[in-house]
Amino acid sequence: MDLALSEEQEMLKKMARDFLTDKFPKTVVKEIEESELGYSPESWREMAELGWMGLALPEKYGGGDMSFLDLAVLLEEMGRACLPGPYFSTVVLGGLTILDAGSEEQKQEYLPKIASGETIFTLALTEFSARYDAAAIETKATTDKDAYILNGTKLFVPDAHVADYMLVVARTDEKSKGEEGITIFIVDAKSPGISYTVLKTIANDKLCEVVFDQVKVPKENVLGQLNQGWSEVQKIIQRTAVAKCCEMVGCIQQALDMTVDYAKERKQYDRPIGSFQVIQHYCADMVTDVDGTRLSTYQAAWMLSEGLSCTQEVAIAKAWAGEACQRVMALAHQIHGAIGVTIDHDLQYYTRRAKAAEVSFGDANFYREIVAQEMRL
Amino acid sequence: MDFRLSEEQEKFRQEVRDFLEGEIKQGLWQPSCDAWIMGHDPEFTKRVSQRGWIGLTWPKEYGGQGRSFVDRLILTEEMLRYGAPAACHWFADRQIGGAIVHYGTEEQRKELLPKILKGEAYVGLGMSEPDAGSDLASLKTKAVGDGDYYVIDGQKTWTSGGSRMNWIYLVARTDPDAPKHRGISEFIIDASLPGIAVQPIVDITGGVHFNEVFFENVRIPKKCLIGEENRGFYQVLNQLDYERSGMERLMANYPLFKALIQYTKETKRNGKPLSEEPVIRSKLAQLKIELEIGRLHMYRVAVVMDEGRAPNWESSMSKAYGTAFEQRLANTAIEILGLYGQLSPQSKWVPVQGMAYHSYLSSKGYSLQAGTSEILKNILALRKLGLPTG
Ligand SMILES: Cc1cc2nc3c(=O)[nH]c(=O)nc-3n(C[C@H](O)[C@H](O)[C@H](O)COP(=O)(O)OP(=O)(O)OC[C@H]3O[C@@H](n4cnc5c(N)ncnc54)[C@H](O)[C@@H]3O)c2cc1C
Numbered sequence: 001m002d003l004a005l006s007e008e009q010e011m012l013k014k015m016a017r018d019f020l021t022d023k024f025p026k027t028v029v030k031e032i033e034e035s036e037l038g039y040s041p042e043s044w045r046e047m048a049e050l051g052w053m054g055l056a057l058p059e060k061y062g063g064g065d066m067s068f069l070d071l072a073v074l075l076e077e078m079g080r081a082c083l084p085g086p087y088f089s090t091v092v093l094g095g096l097t098i099l100d101a102g103s104e105e106q107k108q109e110y111l112p113k114i115a116s117g118e119t120i121f122t123l124a125l126t127e128f129s130a131r132y133d134a135a136a137i138e139t140k141a142t143t144d145k146d147a148y149i150l151n152g153t154k155l156f157v158p159d160a161h162v163a164d165y166m167l168v169v170a171r172t173d174e175k176s177k178g179e180e181g182i183t184i185f186i187v188d189a190k191s192p193g194i195s196y197t198v199l200k201t202i203a204n205d206k207l208c209e210v211v212f213d214q215v216k217v218p219k220e221n222v223l224g225q226l227n228q229g230w231s232e233v234q235k236i237i238q239r240t241a242v243a244k245c246c247e248m249v250g251c252i253q254q255a256l257d258m259t260v261d262y263a264k265e266r267k268q269y270d271r272p273i274g275s276f277q278v279i280q281h282y283c284a285d286m287v288t289d290v291d292g293t294r295l296s297t298y299q300a301a302w303m304l305s306e307g308l309s310c311t312q313e314v315a316i317a318k319a320w321a322g323e324a325c326q327r328v329m330a331l332a333h334q335i336h337g338a339i340g341v342t343i344d345h346d347l348q349y350y351t352r353r354a355k356a357a358e359v360s361f362g363d364a365n366f367y368r369e370i371v372a373q374e375m376r377l
Numbered sequence: 378m379d380f381r382l383s384e385e386q387e388k389f390r391q392e393v394r395d396f397l398e399g400e401i402k403q404g405l406w407q408p409s410c411d412a413w414i415m416g417h418d419p420e421f422t423k424r425v426s427q428r429g430w431i432g433l434t435w436p437k438e439y440g441g442q443g444r445s446f447v448d449r450l451i452l453t454e455e456m457l458r459y460g461a462p463a464a465c466h467w468f469a470d471r472q473i474g475g476a477i478v479h480y481g482t483e484e485q486r487k488e489l490l491p492k493i494l495k496g497e498a499y500v501g502l503g504m505s506e507p508d509a510g511s512d513l514a515s516l517k518t519k520a521v522g523d524g525d526y527y528v529i530d531g532q533k534t535w536t537s538g539g540s541r542m543n544w545i546y547l548v549a550r551t552d553p554d555a556p557k558h559r560g561i562s563e564f565i566i567d568a569s570l571p572g573i574a575v576q577p578i579v580d581i582t583g584g585v586h587f588n589e590v591f592f593e594n595v596r597i598p599k600k601c602l603i604g605e606e607n608r609g610f611y612q613v614l615n616q617l618d619y620e621r622s623g624m625e626r627l628m629a630n631y632p633l634f635k636a637l638i639q640y641t642k643e644t645k646r647n648g649k650p651l652s653e654e655p656v657i658r659s660k661l662a663q664l665k666i667e668l669e670i671g672r673l674h675m676y677r678v679a680v681v682m683d684e685g686r687a688p689n690w691e692s693s694m695s696k697a698y699g700t701a702f703e704q705r706l707a708n709t710a711i712e713i714l715g716l717y718g719q720l721s722p723q724s725k726w727v728p729v730q731g732m733a734y735h736s737y738l739s740s741k742g743y744s745l746q747a748g749t750s751e752i753l754k755n756i757l758a759l760r761k762l763g764l765p766t767g
Contacts, residue, residue, distance in 0.1 A: 199726065200724035268510060269511070269512045269515075270512075279751075334745070338510065341742040343579040344578075344579065351581070351741065352738075355711065359712075365712070
């Protein structure tokens, strides 16, 4: 057993930390959050030049030939930096899905453009029920000669307003309500009939409502197998949940570090508040939660990376991370006192993101059910 | 033993409910979370005052109603249940009036109490400073005697409602040479005096609620001193017991609880209302259990006050308990709302008017303001349980 990062991963981590610290101080994060675009095209290009978009893509598609585990390291740093923008959407939701399910032709067409930073991708999965089950998919795709026509509404689609392409999960067999008859499409996000509304969210990320009204999609844009898309969707959810966990590790690690620093600095009753035993125990609880999240997250990321089956490990990681984040942020606030509940303090960026991450791609109840199934209950 | 309220008290509760429901029906305001501290509505406060519902517990000779603290709790409980905008008078009614009755001179009572009763005293609490939070006694803002005046210099922070206040209840150092607890005095001053500057602080919800208040060479008449010079800290401790005592530490987000229950009845999953799902039922029922336990704590505090004791460890217990409950309520609400829970009040598709979002962020401060939960538990451990100090 070896729980350490490789030398290469340590280097990647350090490079990412330096770059993100330099480019994304919280003043910049705030500006980007408040902007309509929700990302900085300039930094986007720089990240592409660093090879981050294609990090986990094969070299033949312009990628860096690194693994999902390597990507995990980078995502952790992005969580730590509260990086705003469509990196996650493009790389995790878009790129890795096409790599996994795309035809050779599709890979050749889309992956190099993702790796170069040329295109932005996202995934349109959830609908009004806001659930991650097959029954939730009501958006319809009906055939029309050599095309499909999409109709329906997707909710909570990240970065749809700036995306070039969307992977859209739709029902191609009207008779079925379950896992059968679901297909994933690669859709040009600027197609006629698509409209967006950016929702206002706690993380100030750009989650959108996307309405498809008679949207025409060429037949060759089916990703993976017709009517058999749900198993790929499950893989997407699994992969994305782990990727979210990586960001969450970064998020709570940073909240912990800030809090411990503050507990050493802040004095009340003529002593650092970190010398009060209750504060020490809080910090001890926090670091235990952070480490539990880190270990379970990296275990799942490693297994995914190795191509091992890891349904239970992923479920454990995300169920744990969601709630651990809440506990860590609650204690971080408690220790920071009033200064931490101001908008000008960095802590609130983490508080807001931790909440969004908790509910995205399956909350603890969702994954507890999966664990229960794994236990054969 | 008798856990019942009297018939008059039940009638009083009904009267308050009728009043509040009537107000809502007329469209005068909408129920909201945190309305006791953020809902500033001078007209509402006037109407409450006209009913004699400010100063309910004060002696009749000072214009109060001489009623019990349990009566006041019934009143405030209903205000919170309906999310009524009572922020203009809440602080003055809760603690400042009582402090004046208790520690003030006859002249101060005659001058100040009628203004509170009329709902015209919007008081900001000027206690905390950047370096004096939990350790309030280390405060540095000074009040230096100069003939018939004191001259105030220094800074307060986190002053709730500071941008609306017309009075400041100020705690300042009057004897720099005495041990820190013994050189502090309390004042009530006019917030519009020259030399006072209020700077709003945007809080984590994005709202403006608390403020920095700067004092530069502010001259206040000596008659602003409340109680004994240099004994202020002991008066403050007593006042804090009252500040912590109320139902606002349990039910500030009651409108969210109500809306959440309604939401689970109206929202269907797989053809069935959420409220029929065992997991959701269990979660909502647990909140209800926790709320009812909290109410018992709160009523106990009021009974203690009616017995003529300051509710010291009792209000520490109820406040720490109640604020933790409110944080769980916000978390459970978002859990039930799922992805929708992250939508802000201004967003399309936001459920329960965004109250879950607001409460989640806002409740982070509940366990800090008016004494952090750690300080409150220290009080419990020392004063209630008699544990030794370190
Ligand atoms: C929403 C809000 C509204 C407020 N409104 C007002 C107001 O109107 N007027 C006003 O004067 N103030 C107000 N305050 C300030 C409030 O009273 C202080 O936040 C509180 O006293 C804590 O002080 P602090 O924030 O400086 O934290 P600190 O005192 O620095 O505490 C930081 C951490 O150390 C812990 N700690 C400190 N001492 C000890 C100890 N001895 N043992 C164990 N743990 C300890 C605390 O519990 C906390 O976890 C408000 C605060 C908030 C959040």
